[in-house]
Amino acid sequence: MQSAATNQAMREEFGTLLERHRGILFKVANVYSRLPEDRADLMQEIAAQLWRAWPQYDPARTFSTWMYRIALNVAISFGRGDGRRRRTMVPLDDELHDIADHNASDHESEQQLQLLHRFIHQQKPLDRALLILYLDERPQREIADILGISEANVSTKIGRLKQRIRNEL
Template sequence: MQAGATTTADDRQAFGELLQQHRGIVFKVAGAYARSAEDRDDLAQEIAVQLWRAWPNYDPARRFSTWMYRIALNVAISFLRSDGHRRRHAVPLDEAIHDMADDNSVDHETAAQLRMLHRFIATLEPLNRALLLLYLDERSTREMAEVLGISESNVTTKISRLRQRIRDHVAAPGNE
């Protein structure tokens, strides 16, 4: 699409299909930046709205998932900064971990590791949280740089530091 272009039924259909195909990104980002189910739903809805608003400026020469991540993370970071949500943000993985453990989807050790990762992620500032989310989603260094608007060398450095922080977190007393 071109900037300023009006949307057609075909545009709406194309957007809907791409959003459906990549909806996991919306849920991952909302899950990483909102604590309660209500906040996650609100954030996911706001991400979808902002994606639709930005749709006329989407450049099909670029990967949709990269464009989507960039918008979703920007919306999530703004969500955290908003007065109404500032005190309520945290990664809601504990709920999901407990649900998986109840369903016997993961063993006790894996659930413990996920809880430890959750505690670590909850300590991160928004940029590092976004970077770790992209890293855990196995995005390339180039894509992470593009999504976050930083250089590839900066991504590599930050990932290295995050990995060291994770190792330090795991080694800390009470985190085994």
Template sequence: MDTRTDEATAQRFQALLLQHRGIVVKVAGTYAWHPDDRDDLAQEIAAQLWRSFPGYDPARPFATWMYRIALNVAISHVRQRTRGPQQAESWDDARHDTADPRAHDHEAQQQVDLLYRFIRQQPALDRALLLLYLEDHSYRDIADVLGISETNVATKIGRLKQRIRDEL
């Protein structure tokens, strides 16, 4: 590969990453609650996306590929952190960093807080399901990203919705 091809590949990757940067932000925010941890995870995701970019198939949607990589990195990140020393973080600190500034209604903000707490308590795969579902992805897209069947996605989302209704 010559220098021009390398530069073109890097520019193409940077443009796609910039266009879809919200995915990295959302995934990092879902799996890391402390600002420094979120930044580290976002950098880790971006680095893995770059390392994996040569294997990206342009015939497939970039966002789906990106979600798959980002979620795999985030899940690995969570697993590594749970094996090491536990870093306690107060829920109030995490809520402050992730609260929706547009939610002026106190009751609505309480519901958002409860939903964040519920999501935070879920296993990594369920967090991914909720993240993608709340982003209005189709069951087919979610299945592609997570590598499970659409039927499995529908079943898991149905169960999660019921748990949310029961617990919140």
């Protein structure tokens, strides 16, 4: 049984890491939830699952990789659990990063961004997860580890998604 001091230290370490990597929560929640209340619920559920899994966390692995894996699994399950939830997406391709980062003040950029959102909304949950990680500029090895697929599969899927975006947009 853990002492109160040990338990407090665990909570503090977890809280510090969660705060440092909270952007992951926001990214995942924004990609898998459209409504603000759904995003808040999803972020809370991810945080709860992370806390439950915390005792099994292996410090030999990077926290962000471990966090992404759990967050994406929770988000995919969360989306399946309520058919009423609608999801919104973020842009994908390198040349389109500028559009997403831009103020979208001009009409054309806003239209391109909306087309990307529609495209990404149509993707399967695994492809959405892949897009989040790709946009976060995670190395292919880490993406493979998080998603439980090979690096070659990551590379192939990213290439196919980029080509589909070029063809459809």
